[in-house]
Amino acid sequence: MTNVPPGWTALVLAGQRPGVDRLAAHFGREAKALIPVAGTPMLGRVLRALADTPEIARIIVLAQDAPALLADPALAWTTADPRIIARVSGRTISGSVLDAVNDPAVGLPVLVTTADNVMLTPATIREFIAGTGASDVSVALVERGRLEAAVGPNRRTWLTFRDGAFTGANLFALTGPAAANALKFWERVEQDRKSVFRLAAHFGPVLMVKLLLKRMSVRAALAAAGAKLGAGVAPVLLSDGRMGVDVDKPEDHTLAERLLAERG
Template identity: 30%
Template sequence: MNQAQPEAPRNPRTDPETAPVTRWSAVVLGGGDPGDAFAAAHGVNVKPLIPIHGQPMALYVLKALRASGQVSRIAYVGPTTPAIDALVDTRVTDHGTLLSNLEAGVEALGQTGLHPNERVLVVTADIPMLSATQVTDVLQNAPRDAGLVYPVVRREDCQAAYPGVKRTYATVRDGTFTGGNLFILDPALIGQFLPKLRELLDARKAPLKMAGIIGGGILFDFITRRLTVQKLEDKVSQLLNVPARAMITSHAAIGTDVDKDADLQLAEQHLTPRA
């Protein structure tokens, strides 16, 4: 009689039966330049408060997060309205820059306690076409082994969803992509990557300085279209000192922010007026 073989030990990181349940919180970035001409032209101080069918565009983002059933807490950074206040757990004053607002939002969540398995979804408040289904899909399919996950959208998916939409794209060997307006991070690692991320953003208008940080090999591969998503992930992980992953998603709304009148008209066409 054959003896039963001992059962192989389960890997708690990869086995769905033993893997710890991920908890999700969100930081919604609703700040902006008080002198923004686009916002002023629509009678508000900051862009996320521009109305679409009578509601601030930020409200559509918050409703998508809540309706997904995935996000337990929301910290909102920036000016609010009573309708926005009703959907957020923590209000945070605008600190003036994207990274400062990100840091302040995560810190605000941390003051009320962060679970060891908690991850934070960071979303800009100017992607009103985001849906609850898309939020759920991104969170359920996001890599669990990364400290930073950044969704990207293929150009063909953007153009199929919104014909004629104008976005900024980058071409690598794997395809042509636009960046998403949300990302996922492990809040325990934020102190490791924020300083380097600030350095990269400070150098974005100084090509030689940026080349020195990124490295000539990566730039050459990009120019010659030999750069791959995998190689870019490895380089970003090295630069930021955290495991970083790109996540290719077909959800064009994630890569379609509203920053001009044409975008606003697009959102009005695709969103249903509500009472």
Template identity: 30%
Template sequence: MTAAAASQYQALILGGGDPGDPFAVSHGVAVKGLVPVAGQPMGLHVLRAVRASGQVGRVAYIGPTTPEMDALIDLQLPDRGSLLDNLTAGLEALGDRSGRALVLTADIPMLTAQQLNDVLAQAAEQPGAGLLYPVVPREACERTFPGVKRTFVRVKDGTFTGGNLFLFDPALVGQFLPRLRAVLDARKAPLKLAALIGPGVLLRLLTGQLTVRGLEEAVSRLLGVQARAIITPHAAVGTDVDKPSDLALAEAYLSQAQ
């Protein structure tokens, strides 16, 4: 791996969260990213996958850490309380606006370096996209993790769950983050949301008639950047650990993988 390839991406890992999260509290840790899985914090598993990918230069981590995690982090930042505030703070700290930024949550401990590299390879095939978001087919999730409970969305091309990572062009942050904030603010107000994305698009989405391509086009118009979905067979990309049943699944999976 050349030095240029190794710094192709800068990564921001989101490991903050509500200090009163019952799941974290039940395990005696400050936040979910520190809950032990197979004897090690979830966030450490993610950090190792990112570093082992060989494609990431600098890594910023938001939230509490352990000394073993610190050895894999270039910049450790406090939690700002919201996704958008954390994104802004993380990008400002990383500084470099060239290439693409990789953002991951700290609660996907089953993610491997090879799986991450597969997603990055698919992203590289779409150089013009300013925002890329992986989705996982339902059948891939249920085949890899039988009995897993996830939120799925049905579109005309199939049924998918969203991933827990995404990629974007940092140079476009000022362009789409304000629009994304408006979407998040409207997510619990159906009339506002319909006005933003268009009632026709919303109706087709709710009835399963919207295609992946149609959804990409709607998101692109809404955010003002070219957005593309990455369909990946890697269920670990879309399987976070935030409740006891998820933890039992992750423990069993990782014990078999070792």
């Protein structure tokens, strides 16, 4: 690890599941990551935000066809930035991230985000990094009131706890060695990522009942889940409500374009 330069490594998950991606097909593209939003490919927006963040030392694009993505003419600017490289992903998302973390040329700390996280800004990245503490894994969340104040009522996957409802912001930090335990666990349960109830079932009946009855705060729930899998896990609550918006559906695309236009 001594040869790894200081700073964060950002992993950008830009692959897609087997078969035709419906959103990519809707916009006449083979790759979802290259769908234009407000005139710029989604992946390009995320890479620009990361490249403009001083704390980010390396940026790795993970996808089945990562070199082809960066070869897109709209991303030609990335060839001039030696921090940005392509890496072919493995069979699973979490397994690919784990392989990268275990690479001596990468090391920790690692920030993980997705190519459709088009509302990402350097200010949010720095806020998130500053919010990571002593835990092995930090998870960026947006509180429902903040999101709805920023974008209006919105259909999201809401995780409801004693202190409110939250949605993910597709932003994670891996900062401690036990983060590997979390990645190995996630590889086993990836298929249940959209359901808080199915996810909770993997942690045992006591924790599941507490979650169902909303007996736990979001911080306590993540700490308890982390204890089950042998890693410290904590939330980082973001101030920008727009960070709860990613682009999975045509209506998300419409909303993202409106928000980017408003932001200028």
